[in-house]
Amino acid sequence: MTMTAIDETVPNARQAHNRKMIKIWLYVILILCLAIVIVGGATRLTGSGLSITEWKPVHGVIPPIGEAEWQDEFEKYQQIAQYKVVNQGMTLSQFKGIFWWEWAHRLLARLVGVVALFGLIWFWATKRIEKTFLPQLIAVPVIIAIQGAIGWWMVASGLGASDLTSVSQYRLAIHLVTACIVVIFVTYVSRGLADYSDKPANRSIQKFAGWLVFMVLVQIYLGALVAGLHAGKVYNTWPLMDGQLVPEGLLADQPSWRNFFENRLTVQFVHRCFAYLLLLAALVHALKVEKLASGTTHARRAMLLLLAIVVQAIFGIITLLLEAPISWGLIHQGVALLVLVFAVAHWRATKGAYAVEKA
Structure with missing residues (x-):
């Protein structure tokens, strides 16, 4: 037996x-x-x-x-x-x-x-x-x-x-x-x-996934500043902004720090630039996970997260070009929340489930 x-x-x-x-x-x-x-x-x-x-x-x-x-x-x-x-x-x-x-x-x-x-x-x-x-x-x-x-x-x-x-x-x-x-x-x-069917990912993947969650949160914060200033209703062109790649007047207000919170041009510009940075980071993460954990659910989730961020970027551009109507503003915000939830779920999955408490 x-x-x-x-x-x-x-x-x-x-x-x-x-x-x-x-x-x-x-x-x-x-x-x-x-x-x-x-x-x-x-x-x-x-x-x-x-x-x-x-x-x-x-x-x-x-x-x-x-x-x-x-x-x-x-x-x-x-x-x-x-x-x-x-x-x-x-x-x-x-x-x-x-x-x-x-x-x-x-x-x-x-x-x-x-x-x-x-x-x-x-x-x-x-x-x-x-x-x-x-x-x-x-x-x-x-x-x-x-x-x-x-x-x-x-x-x-x-x-x-x-x-x-x-x-x-x-x-x-x-x-x-x-x-x-x-x-x-x-x-x-x-x-x-x-x-979870897969074992926890290595520490470098876990840390990168955590930083992506933080970056998504920062981008949502920047979006809130845009919304608070109604900055989505101005400079409604893409990829150029006010006809320039780097528009003039980014630091026009004094003291300079106020531009990042109260200057609609600067606030929207920072929101755009950080979106590009987030997209790049998600791409690097997806490639890294594919290299270190190919064929796992970690790799699939990393790729899905990248695609979600791409979709969110596209919705952001559409919202901007349409001068931020209520419908597209809510779509843009809703998808941002879904990206955040998925990023957190991916991060948690790389760590595995809670340990079992012995009776």
């Missing part, structure tokens, strides 16, 4: 079942996070972000009911600079159009917070979480709560005594980046619970 060896690196049936349930829960959170960012993009592009002038985390889930409540909400909006400068004379019906975008954005934010918190409590109370990744799961609702606070901090920049007619591009960029960090974290933890 022969004895079959037990592979201690493979989860037992109970662990595998619990990991699957936790992974599904994290995927639901991830989908909600992606939806929040997309609706947030529509909120920004329609100029709806300042339509709700108060932060009521609990009571705010109920929208205005009846004409009197709608009129009260509209009067609050009429006190801020955006209404006085941009939307003077707006009707109540038009106000409702922008109100619903911001309300939907906040509702989704509340929903993901509830799903994250109560999901964690349930899994923890029923002892379904292994100690190996308990800290990561505890961190999920915490960083989501922090992101919600940052969202209000961003909105507050365009309210009260501020003379801004939209939110600060600095705070907008921070809000989007922190949202992407939530997406990165949830994707990374959830993919660590997956089963």
Whole structure:
């Protein structure tokens, strides 16, 4: 009689079942996070972000009911600079159009917070979480709560005594980046619970894949600055910009550092150049993985990531040439998020799954 060896690196049936349930829960959170960012993009592009002038985390889930409540909400909006400068004379019906975008954005934010918190409590109370990744799961609702606070901090920049007619591009960029960090974290933890057929890639591939995630995040940040300044509606030619490969006026503002945050020409130029750098890095990575791990899923994922970045670059060019209409702006942002998720999934796969906790 022969004895079959037990592979201690493979989860037992109970662990595998619990990991699957936790992974599904994290995927639901991830989908909600992606939806929040997309609706947030529509909120920004329609100029709806300042339509709700108060932060009521609990009571705010109920929208205005009846004409009197709608009129009260509209009067609050009429006190801020955006209404006085941009939307003077707006009707109540038009106000409702922008109100619903911001309300939907906040509702989704509340929903993901509830799903994250109560999901964690349930899994923890029923002892379904292994100690190996308990800290990561505890961190999920915490960083989501922090992101919600940052969202209000961003909105507050365009309210009260501020003379801004939209939110600060600095705070907008921070809000989007922190949202992407939530997406990165949830994707990374959830993919660590997956089963992988290939062994982990070597350290150089793992590090390169990690740097690609960072570069995608930086590019999204630069895109947020472009969006905050409405820089996609100017210099709408490609590959030349203002008729030149390197346009004049990149450092026209003083002090010089302000050009990288407030000069629409410079901000768009940097966004373009970093896109080329990201594309080059993805190409080098794909060739490197093909050379060192040919025929593996690591190599296939690296090539798919390169193709995704190429598609995103094409969509970016189309968005620019069309002067950033809302539809293409949302497509461009949505594909950027998918590229980010895939880049994180690829990075996590090069490391392999979480180790099995011995009973």
